Amino acid sequence: xxxxxxxxxxxxxxxxxxxxxxxxxxxxxxxxxxxxxxxxxxxxxxxxxxxxxxxxxxxxxxxxxxxxxxxxxxxxxxxxxxxxxxxxxxxxxxxxxxxxxxxxxxxxxxxxxxxxxxxxxxxxxxxxxxxxxxxxxxxxxxxxxxxxxxxxxxxxxxxxxxxxxxxxxxxxxxxxxxxxxxxxxxxxxxxxxxxxxxxxxxxxxxxxxxxxxxxxxxxxxxxxx
Amino acid sequence: xxxxxxxxxxxxxxxxxxxxxxxxxxxxxxxxxxxxxxxxxxxxxxxxxxxxxxxxxxxxxxxxxxxxxxxxxxxxx
Numbered sequence: 652x653x654x655x656x657x658x659x660x661x662x663x664x665x666x667x668x669x670x671x672x673x674x675x676x677x678x679x680x681x682x683x684x685x686x687x688x689x690x691x692x693x694x695x696x697x698x699x700x701x702x703x704x705x706x707x708x709x710x711x712x713x714x715x716x717x718x719x720x721x722x723x724x725x726x727x728x729x730x731x732x733x734x735x736x737x738x739x740x741x742x743x744x745x746x747x748x749x750x751x752x753x754x755x756x757x758x759x760x761x762x763x764x765x766x767x768x769x770x771x772x773x774x775x776x777x778x779x780x781x782x783x784x785x786x787x788x789x790x791x792x793x794x795x796x797x798x799x800x801x802x803x804x805x806x807x808x809x810x811x812x813x814x815x816x817x818x819x820x821x822x823x824x825x826x827x828x829x830x831x832x833x834x835x836x837x838x839x840x841x842x843x844x845x846x847x848x849x850x851x852x853x854x855x856x857x858x859x860x861x862x863x864x865x866x867x868x869x870x871x872x873x874x875x876x
Numbered sequence: 877x878x879x880x881x882x883x884x885x886x887x888x889x890x891x892x893x894x895x896x897x898x899x900x901x902x903x904x905x906x907x908x909x910x911x912x913x914x915x916x917x918x919x920x921x922x923x924x925x926x927x928x929x930x931x932x933x934x935x936x937x938x939x940x941x942x943x944x945x946x947x948x949x950x951x952x953x
Contacts, residue, residue: 698952701945701948734948737951810932832929833929853890857890
């Protein structure tokens, strides 16, 4: 049985959430919880909202960059997300984690917005398109790029190719891949965030991964002497 | 591609994510022992996921942060 890929392998993309005000408790530093900050905002201290900004602005910006690929678009997504979060904070009941609620807003903003000056791909990805074929890419053995240590594979060019592959994915597939494989959301959290079934998350994720695999395969095949 | 290969191809992500039930898992693992093509396909997909998880983006520019905070402060008042 494989060790499930948990996301903990990602050591380069996660940001440490900046700590908010801390209180000392029995010698330990304890963060103010998001919920405590939200209560302060809702009880008439709107400036406390900036503490939530400090905690999550970098994460939402990164999500915007992964989804849109351009600073300008990521900035718009960031601003619209936090403006909406501030407007609707009174409606946040704490049933979900604040972070997930924020991503739900960001995802909704993202789905609605159009990338500036960018063609937005819109097509269905069928598994049949991506099945390895006899005359195509049926691998006879594990390809080198899957065998080498990951750090040897992660060149600047590969990172660029990955960004290009992401940009070529239709948005409904891209957002699932970004949430699951880059932002560390579980299948259940992704389904909840996007308001779709877990089966749909799994289906879109698999197709998106295969699409990216195909693009990476093309790149590595092209490099072969 | 035979039926076993097709089944594995459809469920590779769930296999790698540990989301299959025991029966499906056993079926896929017994197929994997016999099929080098599927083993290679699976290795490439696993590596793709690792590459995705290593995807880094630039930090938020100071200017973007400043604009955001200004916008929010304007709405706070």
